[in-house]
Amino acid sequence: MREKSGAGFRACDRICAGAGGEDKGMSRFGFEEMQEIQRELQEKYKGRWGGLSPEKGRSSLLWMITEMGEVADIIKKQGDESIMQDAQCRHHFVEEMCDVMMYFNDVMLCYSITPEEIEKVYLEKHHTNMGRW
Numbered sequence: 001m002r003e004k005s006g007a008g009f010r011a012c013d014r015i016c017a018g019a020g021g022e023d024k025g026m027s028r029f030g031f032e033e034m035q036e037i038q039r040e041l042q043e044k045y046k047g048r049w050g051g052l053s054p055e056k057g058r059s060s061l062l063w064m065i066t067e068m069g070e071v072a073d074i075i076k077k078q079g080d081e082s083i084m085q086d087a088q089c090r091h092h093f094v095e096e097m098c099d100v101m102m103y104f105n106d107v108m109l110c111y112s113i114t115p116e117e118i119e120k121v122y123l124e125k126h127h128t129n130m131g132r133w
Contacts, residue, residue, distance in 0.1 A: 064100055
């Protein structure tokens with residue numbers, strides 16, 4: 001059980017803690033939770049990173065692309081089978097994917113894109129794609 005008092009109780013602790021404090025895992029981990037964690041991180045380093053703004057969103061997008069290159073590098077150098085079979089390789093791959101998602105969420109925050117907005121447009125795009133060809 002995680003302690004719920006003091007400065008050490010962070011956003012990810014609140015998200016992972018279920019009723020009564022037991023760890024509920026990440027089964028309900030979506031954009032709202034990711035954005036809450038990213039807001040916390042951005043607030044902590046606001047003086048160093050400059051806060052959230054459209055100008056910062058541009059840089060975050062470029063950093064996200066850099067992280068995507070690291071993901072591609074693992075695929076290229078380690079191969080699909082290693083990602084699927086080797087626990088260490090898979091962990092590294094997922095870790096780099098998380099970096100991509102963190103920057104993606106930073107971009108969303110910088111441009112004030114809400115999870116609800118993403119859901120609406122995502123579903124519209126899915127409907128469009130399902131009607132192609």
